[in-house]
Amino acid sequence: MCVDLRSMEYYEVEEVVLNLGEKKYRAKQIYNFLAKGVSSIDEMYTLSKDFREKLKERYYICKTDIYHKLESNLDGTRKYLIELGDGNLIETVLMIYKNGPSICLSTQVGCRMGCKFCASTVDGLVRNLTPGEIIGQMITVQKDLGERIANIVIMGSGEPFDNFDNLVKFLKLVHEDYGLQIGYRHITISTCGLVPKIREMEKLGIPINLAISLHQVEQNKREEIMPIAKVYDIEELIEAGKHYANVTKRRVTYEYALIEGVTDSLEEAHKLGSLLKGSLSLINLIPINPIKEKSFKKPNLKRVQAFQKVLLNYHIITTVRRELGSDINGACGQLRRDVINRDKR
């Protein structure tokens, strides 16, 4: 069985090179080619033909090709559907900020977490992405953009901590000296609340930014929209978030989706404020994008501002997620579902 070169750390590529009787520096050449986005070993033109043939017998480069792309005329946001080697499609989003481009990566095809407001979970989990497929999204989009991407949010389809080992390997790959060289502090991982994995991440000591998708403050209501709350309750989750912040000295972001009539009452804002008051935290309010398969609605601006004001009075930094690419936007996972449904027809 062939092994994916993109899923290999630098020392592993060095071992491959030495085992095939080549000089060590060939590993650097291979790694540079991978970072530039070659899609086949044949494109590694500085390697001898003989060495390329030997490599191809046992190794390959996983496919992460652009299948469909939408670009916002308003702010340059790009939404990509990336095709994998087995024909599965995943969403990757590129956002253009003042401090440079930022990419939102997927970690799974589909998701099994079942959050009621999310299109990615409608058909459940199909499979985990390999480390090479996670980094491959970044390499493909960077090549298409023609510019370095220095900030990563892992917030696309899938629960990153449900694919923990591949996620950790991806973090090592993306940080490698001869690869993309992304600083850990430029990476944010968002979880719906897998408490043991938050602790495991903390113990690993990789200084990434943690974001927790909270979305509800009352246990029974959170269980209704996020089934994971039945396994790890809100108290354990907040405790894990606060512990992470205390140990790492990094501010934890709490994502809170505002859904009209479901999560947007001022009473809930007060409860949220009391829960996080005094901790090293930031609340990011996300007025939700409607999903065709669900009946949730976005609250109006006045309602959003009133919610934010309550939290600011608790002295908690509170932002409202700026809507990027509103002309191409849709809920997370919606583009994938639309294209799959279109292609079925």
Ligand code: SF4
């Ligand atoms: S919000 Fe995230 S964790 Fe929840 S179902 Fe969607 S992709 Fe999965």
